[in-house]
Amino acid sequence: MTSLTGRNSRGFSLLELMVVIFIIGLLSGAAALTLPSKDGGALLQEQRYKLIGNIRSARAEAVFSGRSLGLAWEQQRGQFYVLTAQGWVTIQQGVLAKELILDERVSSLISVAGEPIKSTAEDSNDKETTPQILFLGDGQISPFEWRLSAEGAESLVLDEQLSIEP
Secondary structure (H helix, E strand, O other), rough: EOOOOOOOOOOOOOHHHHHHHHHHHHHHHHHHHHOOOOOHHHHHHHHHHHHHHHHHHHHHHHHOOOOOEEEEEEEOOOEEEEEOEEEEEEOOHHHOOOOOEOOOOOOEEEOOOOOOOOOOOOOOOOOOOOOOOOOOOOEEEEEEEEEEOOOOOOOEEEOOOOOOOO
């Protein structure tokens, strides 16, 4: 194409490029809105792997440090503790210092040695928190069964074997 000044012009104008980028942005936004959200089964698997990873870390830390650790669980959240001469103390450093939180769409039921756990609020005779699941320095873990369930999905069970297979 020849312009009024007699030069050949090739390429696209800035306006044409901006229109194309705008259209691509609109299509990307529409595509992102139509993507499916996580269904209950995928959410349960994700939460299960998260719990298994944290519990395996606690078991490994107990073995390597030779100290007893514990997990205190209250509704949708839990905290790791270490047994000291002063009693159970919250772990302050490392991977286990972070509070463990389940997604609000997942419900959990924990049984230790066949008995459902008591919440720390129900068990508040003393001010000291006592973990429900224990990790001993020799690698033993309290026998537990942790059932995770979500709407629209079959429940999953996690136990002290910490196996990943469904």
